[in-house]
Amino acid sequence: MDINTIAAMAGVSRATVSRFLNDGYVSDEKRRRIAEVIEETGYVPSRQAQTLRTGKTGVVGVIIPKINSASISRMVTGLSDVLEKARYQILLANTANEAMSEVDYLKLFADGGSVDGIILVATVLTPEHLRTLGALSLPHVVLGQRVEGHRCVYHDDFHAVRDITLHALANGSRPAYLGVMEEDVAAGHDRHEGFLSACAERGATPLGEELPRSEFTIEGGYLACERLIDAHPEVDTVVCATDRIAAGAMACLREYGREVPADVQVTGLGDSDIAQVMTPTLTTLHYHFRTSGAEAARMLLDAMGKAEDRAQRVCMSYEIFSRNSTRRKA
Amino acid sequence: MDINTIAAMAGVSRATVSRFLNDGYVSDEKRRRIAEVIEETGYVPSRQAQTLRTGKTGVVGVIIPKINSASISRMVTGLSDVLEKARYQILLANTANEAMSEVDYLKLFADGGSVDGIILVATVLTPEHLRTLGALSLPHVVLGQRVEGHRCVYHDDFHAVRDITLHALANGSRPAYLGVMEEDVAAGHDRHEGFLSACAERGATPLGEELPRSEFTIEGGYLACERLIDAHPEVDTVVCATDRIAAGAMACLREYGREVPADVQVTGLGDSDIAQVMTPTLTTLHYHFRTSGAEAARMLLDAMGKAEDRAQRVCMSYEIFSRNSTRRKA
Structure with a gap:
């Protein structure tokens, strides 16, 4: 079923059916005949034709x-x-x-x-x-x-990470941050600034600021945490930019024989479903x-x-x- | 920059430029002039125009x-x-x-x-x-x-799950399967059949076959495992259709005080990144x-x-x- 068949069945030209579909001028008599044929046949113009006609794709x-x-x-x-x-x-x-x-x-x-x-x-x-x-x-x-x-x-990445860092620093004093590249303003720069702001408020020196940033992955978190422990074995609080980075950090801490949270606290961000199945379960930020x-x-x-x-x-x-x-x- | 500008700069009609772009007939002299203008201006026909011309979208x-x-x-x-x-x-x-x-x-x-x-x-x-x-x-x-x-x-879902079940049954004898709806032929039906085939080969009775199927989620695995332990507390091997179902099952077993793998073995499928950060790490199938x-x-x-x-x-x-x-x- 296409526009040519409709035209033949209604006894009008193809151009008339086209004008009908495009809301152009069609005489009442022809309009009635075309509408009848469309009703009878259940003809639905193709999406491409609809798009050409309405300029909308849906x-x-x-x-x-x-x-x-x-x-x-x-x-x-x-x-x-x-x-x-x-x-x-x-x-x-x-x-x-x-x-x-x-x-x-x-x-x-x-x-x-x-x-x-x-x-x-x-x-x-x-x-x-x-x-x-x-x-x-x-x-x-x-x-x-x-x-x-x-x-x-x-x-509100800045205040979110600031708050969770303050939360962790209630029971820790040697914090480090595992974050991602600063070019990502929200997840990189703003979260990092929130962490630094909380450290400043509590008078805690942030550790490992000189180390390279992490990837967004579990493996990235593992590697970043390994660099951190090597450089700053005294760290007691690891604030992570995402739950996956936190999962990697926890796996790394386990291999290094550090107990979470007794030796080192870890926080995530995102409240993903893995946060609840990790051992121990992960303290994290829930974004809506x-x-x-x-x-x-x-x-x-x-x-x-x-x-x-x-x-x-x-x-x-x-x-x-x-x-x-x-x-x-x- | 559009086709009208190209036409004006080359001193030819819009239709000629259009024929040029559509590989239609254009005299050598006009072809040369249009090509020069396109070269100079770096004009790239819009994707829509390209699509109309070539019938390909890329x-x-x-x-x-x-x-x-x-x-x-x-x-x-x-x-x-x-x-x-x-x-x-x-x-x-x-x-x-x-x-x-x-x-x-x-x-x-x-x-x-x-x-x-x-x-x-x-x-x-x-x-x-x-x-x-x-x-x-x-x-x-x-x-x-x-x-x-x-x-x-x-x-090869059938043989994959058959093999991992045989692997687990080398050290277990009371197996159960946490799977998904059978309407999914590969992940539902074929994996389940693979499990049953391995049980038959080892002469082990599959437990919990009467229970409802799981969802594809961690939570679904948790709930399905809870039903399984309630109905068949003697289960010692839980073969799961996916890693997420296995993650939920392990969280459930932990809450019920069952140690993995000493009391109950668990296997997954998919070798997702969570398989390596779970405690204990998950025995699973790697699909390519x-x-x-x-x-x-x-x-x-x-x-x-x-x-x-x-x-x-x-x-x-x-x-x-x-x-x-x-x-x-x-």
Whole structure:
């Protein structure tokens, strides 16, 4: 069943059916005949034809830095819930933490005519990112980083890590931080600053600041912790930028015969599902990732003219989940 | 910079530039002038224009059942390596284990004109899936399940679970299986059958076969193990369909005061990164997920006419990684 068949059955030209589908001028009589045929045959114009006609795809593009991540997964669940309810399909572009690949996918979505709006789950924002975002005519939202001049939803990384560090320093005095590259403003720079701010407030000297940063992985945490113990065996509190880094650190401490939390306390961030199955269970920060995904989706629906007005910038809150990898108050 | 500007600079009509870009007839003199202007200006036709011209998008669509999964992540890494080398971009559709959503995304990719080929990472294949796959004119590959009449890459789930069960039964005699729904032929049915086959060979009675199946999550494993211990406290070997189910089972056994592996042995499947940070470390099966992703991508390149001939069906192998959650030979 296609437009030619509809035209033949209605006894009109192909162009007339096309005008009908595109809301152009068609006489009442022909309009009635075409509508009847469409009703009878149950003809549904192909998505490609619909897109050409309406300029809308019914699809949202979401750019994510990695797929095997509890936090990203929760964000995607949150935004999918909202967008699917609004009858959007979602295409994900996974950049595997390649900054330039993010720019390429922004351009694919921007030029391809395949999506109506974009959510960028952001990590490192280079000048090239900002240029590409600035040139974007499609509605878009940045999730995970604060960006001037663009709709964004982000987490309060500074205060979150500051608070969990203060929590741990209630029962520790020789802290170190296992973090990631500072170019990631939220997860790198802001979390690190939160740690330093807490150390300053408690008068504790941060150890291992001279050591290289970690990767976002369990193995990265293991290696960073090994460097730390070698350089600063006196460390008694390890604040980690993510739960996976904390999992690696705990595995390393075990191999070095350090007991957690008696010898060394460890904290994570993200409250991923591994935090509860580690031995001991991990003290961590719970971010409302699912809610932040949903918030970004609602913001995008607003930008696409599909929902009520929303704030253009939202900072999400957090909670400390105190488990067994930190000491109880003496 | 657009086609009108190119036309003006070259002193030719817009239609001539269009014919030039579409490999239509253009006189040698005009061809030279247009080529010069394009060379000077560095003009790159938009992706939309390229797609209209060539009928190719340079994009591959990949449908996945979930994003927060070590195995899926490794498959995506493997296929991305191959496809990116062949200069394809990749769009992922995450179906969150909703079978009908898979069908919808197959149709989106099939009708949308947004991709040149499709890889379906399959779990449950309903008759509707098979109908949609059968009607697909785009090149496609099924990854993770064996499907007659379609290119596919799958794992030897039956023999893998059979072997790891035999491995555990060398030091155990009262086995139970924590698996997932049988509708997932590979991960549900085939793994379960492998377990039963090993039990039969060793003359061991499988315990808890009457109990409901688990979810694919850590929590699902915990709950299923709780039901198992309540119904069959004598169990001494728990074979799990995935590492996450095994992680949940180990957390449950710990709470019930059962020592692993002294009281109860546990095995997983997938060799995800959590397998090495659990206490004790998990005996598991290593599937070559990354290689299977790469294989599926090469098969798709072949189907799209972009690579040498490949087999249309590949069954991947596996290895047992024996760690500390199973007993050593007495």
